């Protein structure tokens with residue numbers, strides 16, 4: 020009766036309509052679960068304005084943007100930090116950020132199972148959601164129907180999934196905002212929903228093609244515009260699927276993007292002209308797509324960047340001083356280099372990069388937005404060549420115009436500075452995340468809105484020389500942490516043996532910075548951080564847990580995940596107030 024009153028009257032249309040209603044209800048339930056964490060972002064130190072649009076703030080700069088420890092003294096009465104520089108003369112008011120435990124920290128036992136990678140990098144939780152989604156669509160396709168007798172139903176199932184596939188494909192989408200989950204973390208679901216849509220559309224088409232061929236009216240029928248548009252929509256879907264397969268994506272990334280954008284737009288037109296019942300779903304998909312494109316435009320800036328080579332790290336550093344605020348640690352951008360040096364169409368390509376600096380809460384990132392790009396393929400090597408072609412001397416770097424879009428991704432409703440301890444385990448170019456993460460916590464501490472007492476940064480690299488360009492930054496971070504009464508330790512592990520033709524340099528390492536051979540003993544290090552955090556907060560009532568961020572090769576991520584699971588098994592997660600794992 021409800022179906023007849025509220026939904027479409029025809030059974031086929033009504034079943035798929037109600038399947039979508041179930042999906043919307045589940046999405047709404049997830050939103051309600053995350054709501055308390057969303058609200059916490061509006062509290063002190065929640066930084067709810069950050070992470071959406073870039074800003075250019077006025078700030079006082081000093082060399083390499085570092086804040087010297089001499090500029091900071093601890094105000095023993097308030098517990099806050101008094102910058103003794105001319106920037107501010109009054110003590111910073113301490114306002115601890117609200118801390119809302121994530122579900123993964125509340126139910127570590129269940130999370131241990133749900134975050135276990137099951138198919139590739141897709142975890143058990145993701146596989147379970149996909150399985151339930153598949154079951155729902157299967158029910159919608161088969162309820163009082165048969166794919167052999169009623170090809171119409173499969174077509175409607177395909178059309179009804181258009182909004183879901185399109186909303187999950189966009190970078191700026193309502194689900195990411197509602198769930199506090201970065202768009203890239205939802206991408207596997209876009210791929211799964213997209214494949215089911217293609218499957219349903221093919222079942223629908225094959226059913227009719229078989230019928231028309233059997234009745235000797237295939238040519239006559241397909242000549243009619245309505246069915247010709249249907250065939251066009253099907254071909255576009257199959258092209259979308261083909262070029263999105265992992266092999267094509269990795270080998271021909273530009274082809275994948277080009278076909279995806281063009282085919283997905285024409286598909287919406289084709290399917291509307293094929294099937295009038297699809298129009299509401301097409302409108303919803305087009306709205307999601309259109310809003311995303313508008314927000315992307317609003318998130319786009321053209322700026323001048325300085326590019327410098329970092330030969331020891333086989334990387335290129337790209338700095339944009341004019342953009343110095345509006346992002347969060349862990350977020351990334353997409354960059355176009357507007358230079359003929361990038362090759363014939365290299366300037367048309369946009370590549371994703373994690374931001375390697377953090378904007379100071381009050382004054383903006385001192386050195387601006389920094390990206391570290393590993394020289395690995397054609398595009399990144401061309402960027403490196405532009406930086407190397409600098410004729411004015413190594414210090415100044417080369418200047419290029421860039422088109423930068425973002426910020427995207429990031430930790431959502433998690434506030435790393437609201438924990439008792441924080442740990443970043445990164446490998447190679449993942450150091451961008453580690454640098455931004457540690458700097459962000461230190462900057463919240465300067466602003467008097469931080470509860471982290473222990474921070475550990477673990478960086479795994481091939482060669483010890485990688486340390487050279489970052490030595491001043493690490494030393495500065497250690498000095499700032501000392502002034503802020505935060506125990507920061509930085510451990511750099513190198514995996515490649517030092518050979519006779521490549522000498523080992525003697526580094527003057529600041530206290531708190533260690534350079535060690537071999538792979539990082541991740542399990543031991545994670546347990547150690549939790550142990551030290553427990554010790555550091557033993558005199559305080561509040562246990563806010565430990566934030567663990569990981570970014571790097573899959574094996575490093577696996578090691579961190581296993582270590583966190585081990586803590587969950589031993590009950591240490593609960594003891595410290597929960598351990599929250601964030602994988603970049």
Ligand SMILES: Cc1cc2nc3c(=O)[nH]c(=O)nc-3n(C[C@H](O)[C@H](O)[C@H](O)COP(=O)(O)OP(=O)(O)OC[C@H]3O[C@@H](n4cnc5c(N)ncnc54)[C@H](O)[C@@H]3O)c2cc1C
Nearest residue numbers: 269272369370371372373391392393396397398399448451
């Ligand atoms: C969210 C995110 C953040 C990243 N952050 C960093 C970082 O901070 N530092 C860093 O060094 N690297 C980072 N990368 C990787 C970096 O984007 C790639 O190494 C770079 O785009 C490769 O370009 P290439 O053409 O020189 O290399 P290629 O050897 O041609 O490509 C290597 C692989 O990169 C992928 N790729 C190629 N072109 C693109 C593109 N336009 N967009 C997306 N992927 C592409 C393809 O899967 C390809 O297989 C990040 C990647 C992602 C997804």
